Amino acid sequence: MSFLSARSYLGLILVLAVLPFILPYEAIATQILIFGLFAMGYNILLGYTGLLSFGHAAFFGLGTYGAGLSLVYLKVGLFTGILIGVSAAVLGAMGVGLLCLKRKGIYFAMLTLAFGQLFYFLALVVFDNYTGGDNGLRGVPVPPISVGGYEFSVIKSPLSFYYFAFIFCALSILIMHRILHSPFGAVLQSIRENEKRSQSCGYNTNRVKWVAFLFSAFFSGLAGSLHAVYYQLAALNTLYWTNSGAAVMMTILGGMGTFIGPFVGAGVFLLIEDVISVYTTSWQLFVGAIFMLFVLFFPLGIWGTLQEKFRLWRLKE
Amino acid sequence: MIGGISYASLITQLFMGLQIGLVYVLLAVGLSLIFGLMTVVNFAHGSFFMFGAYMGLFMMGLTGNFWASLVFVPLATGLLGLVVEKFTVRPLYGRDLNDPLLLTFGLQFVMVESVRLIWGTTGFPFDTPSALTGPVNLGFALFPLYRIFVIVITVLIIFLLWVFLEKTSLGLIIRGGTRDSLMVRVLGIDLSKIWFLVFGIGTGLAGIAGVLAAPMRGVHPDMGIDMLIQAFVVVVVGGMGSLKGAVIAGILIGVVVSFTTLFYPMMGEVIIFISMAVVLLVRPSGLFGEEGLLE
């Protein structure tokens, strides 16, 4: 891989650092941060391990409700709330992963979908006294944080929240990069390429997949926690299967075979939604159609195709 | 009386379950056929269900004749299915097995939003055809005539399908292809034509389920989505690729949902997902599916 391609994640962080000034308004930039993180976390499983999950909304949602519920009912501090959200996602993944990974391929995908929906209905119906049911959990407080003796609220301004979230995002990108380029990351890819062979080489692939599942849920849950803080609401639709679908679409749109592709995909997805929504409420129609086109003709995704074109161009030189 | 509910109520609920279940069966059979033959998970199947309902509405608006709708709808829906298969699913043949799943996932959004665009977001009621309104006295309770009609006609459709699959040579090829597509190809049969046909039949079935369901639940852009997931559960429980499984599981799940709604209204949906998870874990090939069809 060329020097630039290998360093593209640094480029991403740089772009994200100035994103609010490139885009027309902060809200969309913040959404891109949150969902980009979600998609990248998701891609640990899809792009690197080769596991198609249709239930990742569960982990995003567990992060959202974990943070939301603890901030509302337990009145914890902000960092604690986020930590609880992430922990909820990882704990959920431990159980869900254990069960879903008993199967492979399409059965695995359907199992994750079933569990995702299970969590949705638990929040909608069974625990609606706590979760607020259809309306979600409103009025999530955002306690001020103290840094170096100063106390301030991260939601003081849209920009302040953006950079609060940016720090989490940038750290996550760096950590994910480390993980996916480590020996562990190499094992993940061997599983994606040929699980049986990986097993016969001596890897306990079930355990490895489970750990990948946990990592994936960690970052998805973090994105969910940030979502709850940003909107001051634990929204029910974060658990709905359309949110799982969003993760899938963003990842594939951007390029599941690359590291930063999912983030690019999230950005494109949200920008398309934003732009098209001005003209029509049927933005999902366009995104759905575009997604179909990508599956048919551009399986490498936007960033993947760009990287490939760049690579071929360099070969010619 | 059991738990404060009369026997009459229970049996009525059983009939309800049967009727709901049979509609599931129509959906599940289509899904199962498509999966069994093509290993394609048609995520857009619920959208064909919805499309069928809207086509029915359209036809009713045009002719006022429900029976005409019943004929028109499966044809229109099946035709759409054929177009979809030829231009979007077929090109994916030979690629990763997850690709058709992803494609139909995108298709689902396109279909639902298109319907929203054309017919609006709020949906419409669908009048029960006058010939089929009113209750029927079953002796122990009154039961809507229309629902009995649905039971009768779905049984008829399933029977016709069974005859087609078991007794015609084309049906034999389809069944053979479901079990061993390589063999069928080796025998010189053009598999792509069979795929074409099966996708059309499967979606046509979804369409007719939609128009049958319309008088009971109205017509709404989102009506396909819940049905899709429930149809999946039926297919998984019955066994992917097994028609007998789809029939039995469909009725079973319909009855379970019906009774759960009676006793624990909250748990209706949850029960469905728990059963799906349990089946996938304990016996992933479902009650009647092939072992190791796809792990």
Add this chain to the structure above:
Amino acid sequence: MEILKTESLVKNFGGLRAIDEVNFRLEEGQLHSIIGPNGAGKSTFFKLICGELHPDSGGIWFRGEDITALPQFAISHRGMSVAYQLTNIFPRLTTLENIRVARQSRKTTFNFWSPKEALRDLREKSASILETVELGSKRDELACNLSHGEQRHLEMGIALATDPVLLLLDEPTAGMSPEDTERTIQLIREIARGRTIILVEHKMKVVMKISDKITVLHYGSIIAEGKPEEIQANERVQEVYLKGR
């Protein structure tokens, strides 16, 4: 010294008895071939030994340890390796990475923090294994872009990567031209030094040329065992191969 043995090994598939009370002994350092007509149970036997399948009854001992119930990855760690008949590589990884990741299993799985390049000696050893299987020039090539013959060599390279003491080779010359077959035979001879090998092959010439000992399977049972000359002269074997009885 005995390195592998099976005792009363049985495997059924539904009503079919694929492996029927097989007692097999393997001496260390030997190149031991298993032959038999189609359906004799060769690949089933193979899969039972490496742990891909588990027997219905009977036992398998490897280096004195009972491995009958162990999962495949655990058996791999005990010094056994397989090179498959249908090329079983990691397509979108580079040739070097194919070998490196295989070898890595001996060192670490859950290291999330070091960059994988930091495991220097792993890379170096993998590169030398590549040389051994004559793929040194194709280091950075994606495995899916190799020719069929090259992929078969990579297949063997992956099997060698884990430093096995027992190597299972399943039809390594399948689909090869006579020249490639000859090169592969040379390669097998080389890697056989200091290792024990079980070879399943259809090409009689290959088997007769390089085997120290041959076992003949038929309908899941051993019908003959011995040196190549002995097997060649064995009437029962001739009967089974020529007349299929």
